[in-house]
Amino acid sequence: MADPATMPLIEVDNLGVRLNTSRGPAQAVRDVSFALKRGETLGLVGESGCGKSVTALSLMGLLPDSAIVTGSVRLDGRQLARLPDADYCKLRGNRISMIFQEPMTALNPMHTIGHQVAEPLRRHKKYSAAQARREAIALLDRVGLPDPARRVDAYPHQFSGGQRQRVTIAMALACEPDLLIADEPTTALDVTIQGQILDLIADLVEERGMSMILISHDLGVIAENVQRMMVMYGGTVVESGPTDEVFRRMGHPYTQGLFRARPKLGARKGTRLKTISGTVPELADLPMGCTFADRCPLVIDECRTALPPMVDVGPGHVVRCIRTDVSMAANVGALPA
């Protein structure tokens, strides 16, 4: 048995997810591996449909019944992949929690927020109704909901989007989970609220020593909030490494494309936003080779023959590309090398 201090909290090895879609079976996630120690934060970045949410849901055991999960997901050494639902229920909301993208629909309109925040406490910690209510008020206070003692009996529709996201955060934190998965927690919110919510999440992660997986399509959000990052494309991880390191030397043409495509402050009026040409491949119909080949400016024939292996390009920094010699010569990055 390894020392618990150094043993990873969560260890994902060669995770694959096959989904039944309306267009037939699709390999939504392929060969995703990572490990996360207690207190570590990891960002998952990529476009919609790249497999980042499916990865998150497979950690939660919340994929549709028809999904086929291969590989391994271990929490403190315990295998979670293909765990029976009844056992998974004891972990969800207790040791692993999730915050979802849409605060407007993530709460049940028929129940008070107090009831919804208290639910995991009553379930996992067997709190009495009164105890759970007191704790729910304390949690709502911690996440910055004004006047929680009074508003605990209000319904979701009586709150703004930002306030509702605070409520879902309180809900996710109720049982002090070891791992928090935040799936685009600020995407649906006003820009002014986004920063506040991210700061709140960062404070809570630090305060409680949780590990966090933050999912976003926004490189800026990733850059500021996580220690390590993984870039996903077409169901695979195309680049992974310490956030600073990746931002200093982006290795994959896709990461570079994402970075160039971000809107810039102070850009001259009339400057066109850069885009990555082409569209995301259908997961039901992925190419044999590199999933990015059809959109890549550096593509050569060899790229299309087989999925490229991960190439080490720096300390803990790997890139799934056979042309890093060319791509990294361009030296794309936010930070000086």
Place this chain on the structure above:
Amino acid sequence: MSVFVLRRVLTLLATLVGASVIIFLVLDALPGNAAQMLMGADASADAVRALTVKLGLDQPLAVRYLQWIKGLLVGDLGNSYVYGTPVASLIAERLVLTIPLAIMSMLITVVLALSAGIYTAANHNKLGDVGVMSLTQIGIALPNFWFAILLVLLFAVRLQWLSAGGFAGWDDGIWPGIKSLLLPSISLAVVQAAILARVTRSAVLEVLREDFVRTARAKGLGRREVLWSHVLRNAMIPVMTVMGLQFANLLAGTIVIENVFYLPGLGRLIFQSIANRDLIVVRNCVMLLAAMVVIVNFVVDVLYAFIDPRIKVHDL
């Protein structure tokens, strides 16, 4: 709250006034004359005219309408042209059968439909779902009078548990009355339950796709708990809407079943009165049905507000 009730009662009354005008005008425009019907085709014109005057049918439209409304307000619905007895007691006799029948078949409908609908939604696309849904398909396709005859053959003729028809009344206690209404209410309930089960199933399935269901699962609730504590209440709005319509339908639309079981219900009274041009009975019965539908809808609206905190009572 009281302002809401007042406003709601006012709209309810306005609806009823509108309904009464339409009912009165439509029935007045109907061809055929009650006096002529009563006297027979070969009655003399003078005699028919005399009866017309006696029945007050020669008065102007507006006068007759106001007389009717005045009567309604004091509970005097006039006398039947055909039987000469007060319309109010004719209707009351029928209501002691029709209302219990409607309530019984609605109860059977709700129990069958909710259990089938929830079961099939929880087992979506599994064998049980397909099986029960095929049954509901058959239930919808069955003519209820034919099913009623099958029930009579089985329970009245073969097993002799229940009588084949007639209504025992409530004088000998509740049980004989309920017993005589059992087969009719089952016959009525089967089709309604099949429809309501499908509505329930799709409502539950729709709610199961909502984000908050995933949130509840992410908190560690099992599928069953999510269904009971998060899904059902959200799914009840469309289900209750259909239930209200079905109940209204059970009050008036049961004439075929009443005939199969030889029951003196409201449906048969209306049918006979139309055939006899006993328009004063028809008019009052239709008015009563309109009032019942409006009231049922009102009750359903109030229930919405109880179920869904987003609907405030004063928004109705």
